[in-house]
Amino acid sequence: MVELKNIHKIFHGGTINEFCLFENFSLSVAKGEFVSVVGSNGSGKTTTLNIISGSLPINGGQVLLDGADITKMPEYRRYRRIGRVFQDPAVGTVPNMTILENLSMAENKGKPFNLRLAINRQKNERYCELVRRLGLGLEDKMQVPVGLLSGGQRQALSLLMSTMTPVDLLLLDEHTAALDPRTAEIIMELTDQIVREKKLTTIMVTHNLRYAVEYGTRLLMMDKGAVVLDQSGEEKKNLKTEDILQLFNQISIECGN
Amino acid sequence: MLFLATTLDGLQMGLCFAVLALGVYISCSILDFADLSVDGVFPLGGVCCTIMMLRLGLPALPAVLLCFPLGMLCGAVTGVLHVKFRISNLLSGIIVMTALLSVTLALTQFLTGTGYTTTIFSFRSADLTGLFNGALTSALTDRFGRGAKDYITIVILLVIVFIAKLLLDLFFKTRLGYLLRATGSNEKLVMTLGKNSGSYKIFGLALADGFVAVSGALYAQLYTQYDNTCGSGKVVLALASVIIGTAVFAHFRRMKDTTAVILGAILYSLCLNYLVLIDTNGIYLKLLNAVLFALILIFNEKISAFLSRIRRKKEQMQHG
Ligand SMILES: Nc1ncnc2c1ncn2[C@@H]1O[C@H](COP(=O)(O)OP(=O)(O)OP(=O)(O)O)[C@@H](O)[C@H]1O
Numbered sequence: 001m002v003e004l005k006n007i008h009k010i011f012h013g014g015t016i017n018e019f020c021l022f023e024n025f026s027l028s029v030a031k032g033e034f035v036s037v038v039g040s041n042g043s044g045k046t047t048t049l050n051i052i053s054g055s056l057p058i059n060g061g062q063v064l065l066d067g068a069d070i071t072k073m074p075e076y077r078r079y080r081r082i083g084r085v086f087q088d089p090a091v092g093t094v095p096n097m098t099i100l101e102n103l104s105m106a107e108n109k110g111k112p113f114n115l116r117l118a119i120n121r122q123k124n125e126r127y128c129e130l131v132r133r134l135g136l137g138l139e140d141k142m143q144v145p146v147g148l149l150s151g152g153q154r155q156a157l158s159l160l161m162s163t164m165t166p167v168d169l170l171l172l173d174e175h176t177a178a179l180d181p182r183t184a185e186i187i188m189e190l191t192d193q194i195v196r197e198k199k200l201t202t203i204m205v206t207h208n209l210r211y212a213v214e215y216g217t218r219l220l221m222m223d224k225g226a227v228v229l230d231q232s233g234e235e236k237k238n239l240k241t242e243d244i245l246q247l248f249n250q251i252s253i254e255c256g257n
Numbered sequence: 258m259l260f261l262a263t264t265l266d267g268l269q270m271g272l273c274f275a276v277l278a279l280g281v282y283i284s285c286s287i288l289d290f291a292d293l294s295v296d297g298v299f300p301l302g303g304v305c306c307t308i309m310m311l312r313l314g315l316p317a318l319p320a321v322l323l324c325f326p327l328g329m330l331c332g333a334v335t336g337v338l339h340v341k342f343r344i345s346n347l348l349s350g351i352i353v354m355t356a357l358l359s360v361t362l363a364l365t366q367f368l369t370g371t372g373y374t375t376t377i378f379s380f381r382s383a384d385l386t387g388l389f390n391g392a393l394t395s396a397l398t399d400r401f402g403r404g405a406k407d408y409i410t411i412v413i414l415l416v417i418v419f420i421a422k423l424l425l426d427l428f429f430k431t432r433l434g435y436l437l438r439a440t441g442s443n444e445k446l447v448m449t450l451g452k453n454s455g456s457y458k459i460f461g462l463a464l465a466d467g468f469v470a471v472s473g474a475l476y477a478q479l480y481t482q483y484d485n486t487c488g489s490g491k492v493v494l495a496l497a498s499v500i501i502g503t504a505v506f507a508h509f510r511r512m513k514d515t516t517a518v519i520l521g522a523i524l525y526s527l528c529l530n531y532l533v534l535i536d537t538n539g540i541y542l543k544l545l546n547a548v549l550f551a552l553i554l555i556f557n558e559k560i561s562a563f564l565s566r567i568r569r570k571k572e573q574m575q576h577g
């Protein structure tokens with residue numbers, strides 16, 4: 001499904017701040033896989049997602065989607081097949097538009113944005129139902145500008161928006177990090193449900209080791225721009241949170257943290 | 258009498274600039290783009306409308322409407338400079354504005370011979386009869402006397418502004434309109450919808466400058482003259498209208514932004530006209546303008562504080 005081949009990524013190339021994050025980095029995700037990615041801060045998780053979505057230029061290597069080389073494809077064209085929830089809650093929604101307006105735009109993804117009216121009553125009711133699934137009480141705030149919602153509420157909305165239309169690949173960047181424990185649990189359940197329902201290939205970055213172990217069909221641990229643990233199938237099922245935590249600490253100690 | 262004449266003139270100017278303010282509202286409020294090309298596009302609308310009427314023999318209304326695509330072209334150039342060539346928004350506006358100063362000057366040359374050209378910069382012709390001197394107007398002035406003309410002009414302008422506002426409101430309810438609003442506040446999201454936000458920015462700027470050019474055309478017809486310097490200060494005027502409109506009329510919660518912008522333009526133009534009564538020599542006019550602008554904003558702060566205090570009292574009464 002997605003393949004990164006021998007990626008080179010250098011930040012601030014040619015300056016004294018030059019910093020090489022990826023050197024010959026390769027990763028392949030098969031169709032239908034639900035990959036959870038863990039790793040310390042700055043290990044390159046978000047950058048990996050950015051390289052897949054084309055938000056960052058790379059210094060070498062190839063990005064393949066379904067076998068086709070998309071290395072040179074501009075970001076917005078790639079997003080036609082990719083849904084994404086960003087680490088920053090402010091990025092996933094338009095702050096000065098209402099929940100209703102945001103949802104109607106998300107639903108129109110892939111269709112032309114023409115001169116037809118964007119909202120009608122039928123849609124309103126359907127959107128209300130969708131939002132109710134989040135269990136955050138947002139169905140009473142459909143006419144409220146999203147900028148007035150809390151970060152967690154926006155992030156939940158963003159998850160809903162990114163999966164409203166059929167996409168081939170879903171990228172989630174710590175999408176539960178801004179939520180309180182109970183809501184995080186609900187959203188994580190919902191994520192799993194959506195991914196199964198729509199059979200989405202998913203890459204989910206998380207700092208919650210338990211989620212990484214409980215959900216998904218494959219687990220990656222990253223450190224300093226490299227994959228240090230990659231388990232799937234039976235191996236992944238037998239994995240326990242403690243094992244991961246131990247490995248995690250071990251790496252951190254090696255780093256001298 | 259003088260006061261009445263000043264008021265009527267202020268209303269006419271205000272309605273004419275309301276179209277300009279709607280354009281700047283799109284670029285500045287919706288797209289968050291300080292577009293300085295306005296100072297060049299406004300006179301371009303005026304000179305193009307004049308040429309189309311006097312040289313090409315077009316009727317007034319088509320001449321005004323055709324200025325819209327011309328303005329759009331200029332806005333698109335600003336947009337392309339900014340989006341494709343990554344020139345900052347202020348500079349792309351300034352570049353287009355500077356270029357247009359020459360373009361309008363060159364176009365003015367086409368007008369010599371059709372009217373009374375005082376300098377190469379300005380042009381006056383009684384033949385520039387158009388929207389405001391048509392058959393209907395003359396019929397009505399014959400019936401009610403010359404004094405009726407000002408009122409008829411205001412009504413015609415009102416109709417034009419109202420149609421522009423309605424179309425704009427409707428546009429912002431369409432899918433394209435939504436995407437344009439999204440482009441102004443979160444480009445990244447537009448990307449994730451699979452759309453190139455740059456293209457929509459260019460389109461939005463084009464739309465904005467379309468309104469600006471139409472306003473310039475109306476202005477030329479309103480005073481049956483065209484002046485190459487009529488563009489100077491229009492950015493400031495329009496920005497002031499937008500800011501005053503959205504600040505002062507934000508107290509009315511249900512009012513649409515477009516309505517507020519139009520009222521802002523009228524309010525500001527009226528105030529400017531009254532200033533002329535105070536300073537008849539016109540030396541301190543700009544200074545007074547600046548003071549007025551500041552005063553309105555300061556005064557507005559006081560009003561909003563006052564209103565929210567009243568609102569709180571009311572709520573307390575209800576609870577108590
Ligand atoms: N745009 C950028 N410019 C310069 N350096 C960057 C940029 N983006 C990321 N980096 C660097 O690349 C490294 C990896 O960053 P990345 O955002 O991928 O980390 P992460 O694994 O997502 O961390 P976190 O868990 O904190 O989100 C960091 O050291 C960071 O400083």
Ligand SMILES: [Mg+2]
Nearest residue numbers: 045046087173
């Ligand atoms: Mg990150």
